[in-house]
Amino acid sequence: MKFLLSLAAICMTLGLCWGFCAYIPSKGKQVDGRWVPSDECLDMYDGVSHPIGSTWNSSHCMRCSCLDIGMRCCSRYGPSYREGCKAIMDWEACEYKFYKLEDISQPCSP
Template sequence: MKVLLSLLALSLSLALCSGACTTHTKEAEMKNGKLVAPEGCVDPYNGEKHELGEAWNTIDCLKCECGKEEVECCLRYPAVTSFPGCAVTLDSEKCSYLVHEIGDPSKPCTPEA
């Protein structure tokens, strides 16, 4: 029961913590001889274009949002400390952490209470 409560507390603390953010100012574009604000955003990490108001995850699981004047990218989760006998791996497809036994990612890890 203590293990379950410990994992629940860890999950809640991850959900409530906010990560660090960076902002990337959008550059004005020339259209018909005039400087205008860009209509969308460019991912500062891989160069992909996104629509105004769109949110997306980067390959490193940063959550970016396209605003009128800037692109803001924030860490989705704070760093996770591993437990004795356990390893923590970032699943970049799901943008979540996996806590598993050292040497066998298929076995979920149960930290000692």
């Protein structure tokens, strides 16, 4: 039983370490003395407007969703490690590429 409890704790800890999310509440506005929620979200990374209900990938490797209550963005990558390799983020593919420590021009084999 202690083993299962320890395993569950480790799994939860790893889940928390591998990613993160940010939430930005909807701004909305006052119209004729009444609060009207916004009908779009402004991407905090790209400055582009997105309609409510849409989901997109930002240029900062974040997966974002526009909801009527605000915008939520979560990372699409997490920390990575391979023995004898250096991890370098490929911002186009939103993933880490691994290169040999002794020669970073040479990719590590998978």
